[in-house]
Amino acid sequence: MTKNLTLLLSLFLCLTGLNSKAQDFQKTPQGIKANVGSVNVEIQFYNPQTIRIIKTPTGVSLKKESLSVIAKPENTELDVTSSGHLISITSSKIKVSLNDETGKVAFYTLDNKPLLNEKDYGVQFTPTDDAGEQTYIVRQAFRLGENEPIFGMGQFQKGKMEQNNQKLFLRQANLETVIPFFQSIKGYGVFWDNYSPSYFTNNPQETSFESEVGNCADYYFMYGGNADGVIAQMRHLTGQAPMFPYWTYGYWQSKERYKSQNELVGVVKKYREIGVPLDGIIQDWQYWGDNAHWNAMEFLNPEFPDPKKMIDDIHNLNAHVIISCWASFGPKTKQYEILNQKGMLMDFKTWPPFAENTWPPKPDAKPSGVKVYDPYNPEARDIYWKYMNQGIFSLGMDGWWLDSSEPDHLDIQDKDFDNITYLGPFRKVRNAFPLEHVGGVYTHQRESDSSKRVFILTRSAFAGQQRYGANSWSGDVVASWEHLKDQIPAGLNFSLSGIPYWNCDLGGFFLWNFHGGIENKAYRELYVRWLEFGTFIPMMRSHGTDSPREIYQFGQKGDWAYDAIDKFINLRYRLLPYTYSTSWDVTANSGSMMRALMMDFPNDKKAINLNNEYLFGKSILVCPVTDPLYVQKKDSSMVEDFSTVKTQKVYLPEGTNWTDFWTGQQIQGGQTVEKEVPIDIIPLYVKAGSILPMGPLVQFADEKIDPIEIRIYPGNDGDFTLYNDEHDNYDYEKGAYATIHFHWDDAAKKLTIDDRKGEFPGMLKKQKFQIVLVSEKQGTGLGVTAKPSKTINYSAKKISLKLK
Structure with missing residues (x-):
């Protein structure tokens, strides 16, 4: 071993905090600062559910302004205690601990259920040179729960739903979009705030990020309780999505x-x-x-x-x-x-x-x-x-x-x-x-x-x-x-x-x-x-x-x-x-248009890792046809054969009933069904209790928005908020929009349409709603309903009606 290599290895071990002696900590307005061996650790609460963890080698001054995170730390009431080598910080939503001997940070629910643990001595800083700048290769390792499904990381076209058991090279490319963020079925997410080419590794031993360049390890832990909550925290950190013009849909x-x-x-x-x-x-x-x-x-x-x-x-x-x-x-x-x-x-x-x-x-x-x-x-x-x-x-x-x-x-x-x-x-x-x-x-x-x-x-x-x-x-x-x-x-x-x-x-x-x-x-x-x-x-x-x-x-x-x-x-x-x-x-509301089944059915083990189904919005289950069924190679040419209608298997998640969009047939969830899929049909199922508004047939989006058919899918209570605005400016940010809330009481077979809230220039003062209680006889497929259950001329005032 050469002298230079020996010195480098010594520095590496020093910076990882191995065999280091614990140091005191100090409270800050957002959490704590501590020195563990040769690593400075800071825990910052951005709000009761989102925590930033920053680690730097001792002696390295941190000057970093995030390109992604635009939120600022909020005043958060915290309880800081210490016992032995553990320092604990508790907010109204989550608990975080730091082991001041090993440097391990761990996250828990308020009732002490483990969420995520760093590995002992899990951070590593390896000196490197970046175009003349002295910096570090930065690595942070975590230990997830056994068989804990995780999702996210941007777009990698490998056909995988869960992002477990793989090593991803994180560098932007034509077919790969890098977002160093994952979320767990446990209801938490982690954003690794580094912009250099990196590796993400997940295996039974550890989950880690390793970046080619960085003067700190910098990540955000966010607890949302479920996938929607995690996404809401991520958007709170990095910005909300503005409205697109109506015509773009x-x-x-x-x-x-x-x-x-x-x-x-x-x-x-x-x-x-x-x-x-x-x-x-x-x-x-x-x-x-x-x-x-x-x-x-x-x-x-x-x-x-x-x-x-x-x-x-x-x-x-x-x-x-x-x-x-x-x-x-x-x-x-x-x-x-x-x-x-x-x-x-x-x-x-x-x-x-x-x-x-x-x-x-x-x-x-x-x-x-x-x-x-x-x-x-x-x-x-x-x-x-x-x-x-x-x-x-x-x-x-x-x-x-x-x-x-x-x-x-x-x-x-x-x-x-x-x-x-x-x-x-x-x-x-x-x-x-x-x-x-x-x-x-x-x-x-x-x-x-x-x-x-x-x-x-x-x-x-x-x-x-x-x-x-x-x-x-x-x-x-x-x-x-x-x-x-x-x-x-x-x-x-x-x-x-x-x-x-x-x-x-x-x-x-x-x-x-x-x-x-x-x-x-x-x-x-x-x-x-x-x-x-x-x-x-x-x-x-x-x-x-x-x-x-x-x-x-x-x-x-x-x-x-x-x-x-x-x-x-x-x-x-x-x-x-x-x-x-x-x-x-x-x-x-920080919502999502394409919804993996784990978002709405996290307790259905059959649904969590399905890679061929999803919800569009919160009501429509989509199962695209992804195999050739009607055109096959025969001899040297391609031959089409529509004489026999083929079928496709579809899993309907448990916990709710589903209605076939095309036929109106109601089916109990928690089972796999065979759906006929002629060339102009893909499996579409609507969740029980859904209220689905459907507009008129038009040649372009703004041709007309009236009448609206309101389809009620029985089997459960349901709610829907119908939104409208001027369609192509930012006046909605100033309150120029209108919402109408619908509620379906399934036991009473009663639909309540609340008072319209808000207004905007050019808004229809009266609107025609064609109310349809979906069954195998009515309210199916693409067609405009010829005989709705009821037609009402809505004039912005609350109305309730019984449906049979």
């Missing part, structure tokens, strides 16, 4: 790419001509022209001669448009010139790698020269918005597609992370790139114009990004049945990480497995099933390359693929009152 059409403004507008016109609802259209890249002008935020492509007219034409068709912008710039753009002069560009290989747009590249292809900007720099974010506003937003653009927001990092070299950003070496802040980038656009647009809600579609996220009006998609997935299956637990774990808005490319981005694209019948079946799943996620958006995806590309009325797509797009629109009210629950 309609149907979106996109592809890679519309090559002219005539083609873009023509798609919207075609949807209006054929009578299929549409609200959003997306313009992908290259409207700026060649790669030297990459992301110029100008319409330099001659196929887009009048972008203002293009946007106006779309608006006149009662639709909306968003456009692709990137976190990088070509060498001939105005942005590149000024950012380069100011030293605000990073030097690593990003997309596009070559100057020409041809793919695959020519043997003599020259580098593109495109470089990523430094979003950690507030001045760079100002510059980014200046050109985005001048060149695009001022024309009337409705939102943003911030592509490659992780960003693309090709041919990764360790030296790439030595780039110096505004906040220090890139390695130190790598994973927070999407948070800073998306946050810059959101903040600037809100400062510029509050009459239009910010809507950002983006490919990556980090903890806290929900506060910036962003909906993240799962990346450039390859079309396959396996990847469709993977989307379900990927989206659910993303939501369980505290960020409620997620979506994916319906049909898969690349069609490498399906020669012929949509002409391939096997792909048509996959696309239909993927779109059916997409009806029940926060954003219903068709997108991909290699083949067009517009509904009319799949034939016409009477063709099985066309009819199924049409049916589910219309179902999406009928559900708008339910979906928009659920989005209000997200904003007002």
Whole structure:
């Protein structure tokens, strides 16, 4: 062993606190500070349920301002006691102890039930060099309960619901979204507040975070009692999610790419001509022209001669448009010139790698020269918005597609992370790139114009990004049945990480497995099933390359693929009152739109780890079809066969009854059923006691919102709050909105509609409700009820009615 290695090992052991002697502690307004061997430990209560644990090597001054956490510590009444080597701090909700000999921190309920323990001597600081800065590799280890399920960690497309028994490399990538946060079935969560590439490990011996760079171990423990409570604490820490515009919950059409403004507008016109609802259209890249002008935020492509007219034409068709912008710039753009002069560009290989747009590249292809900007720099974010506003937003653009927001990092070299950003070496802040980038656009647009809600579609996220009006998609997935299956637990774990808005490319981005694209019948079946799943996620958006995806590309009325797509797009629109009210629950109550079954059925062991079912909102159980059933390979061709209706197994969680959405049949929970799934049906079940509002059939979201069909699913008492506002500004933050609370008394078969609370400009003074008590004869499927149980003209005053 060399002398230097011996010294390094000695320092390592010293910093881990091994064989160290206990020291005194001191009380602070938020908790305590103590020194354990060569480690300073601080326990800070942010509120009675959320505690920050900070550990630093003795002698290291801590200067850290969190990029994710925006909450400040509240005044919390605490009881601090000590006995032997244990120091205990108790709030009105939770108890924390510190062993001042081993450094172990442990968390308990007030009745002393263990929640989470650190391992003895569980923190480690290993000296390292980060682009000339002396810092540490930081590791913190915990010991979970035996067979304790945990969830979250962002989006990793491995098909797993529980995040146990695996090692994850935490560095943002196209298909992987890093959020270093997990929550337990016990009702607590842990957020590791570090932005450098890290490892998360869970096995029977330990659960740990290990980060490449950090001058402290810094994590937040939050106790919510259940998954909703944990998410509420995480949002309290990192920010609440604002409302999206109403129209964003309609149907979106996109592809890679519309090559002219005539083609873009023509798609919207075609949807209006054929009578299929549409609200959003997306313009992908290259409207700026060649790669030297990459992301110029100008319409330099001659196929887009009048972008203002293009946007106006779309608006006149009662639709909306968003456009692709990137976190990088070509060498001939105005942005590149000024950012380069100011030293605000990073030097690593990003997309596009070559100057020409041809793919695959020519043997003599020259580098593109495109470089990523430094979003950690507030001045760079100002510059980014200046050109985005001048060149695009001022024309009337409705939102943003911030592509490659992780960003693309090709041919990764360790030296790439030595780039110096505004906040220090890139390695130190790598994973927070999407948070800073998306946050810059959101903040600037809100400062510029509050009459239009910010809507950002983006490919990556980090903890806290929900506060910036962003909906993240799962990346450039390859079309396959396996990847469709993977989307379900990927989206659910993303939501369980505290960020409620997620979506994916319906049909898969690349069609490498399906020669012929949509002409391939096997792909048509996959696309239909993927779109059916997409009806029940926060954003219903068709997108991909290699083949067009517009509904009319799949034939016409009477063709099985066309009819199924049409049916589910219309179902999406009928559900708008339910979906928009659920989005209000997200904003007002830290709710979740996609709900893993462990959220509502934590005591049902069969439900906890199911990776193919979930709740959309709190009422609708969704079980997407993720296997080919009707198109099979025969000889050398694909053959469709609909002569026999196939079935799919569905587990209905225990503790409640369920009603088949399509048939009205009531079924007891706690059992697996076989559901018939013709090509235009996926298993949908509504929880007993649910009150489900369904809007009229429309061609676009704001065409009309009246009458609303109120479906009552008997079998239990139930409540629902119907929400409405102006649909596209921030006046709701000032109280300009209205809610109507519905209560169903199942024993008395009585529905009570309370007084309407609140008001807003343009609100309907009277509203028609068609009340339906769902049975096998009435209130099923997509159709508008011909004969409701009762029809009332509601004028904002409380009313009760009996139903038979």
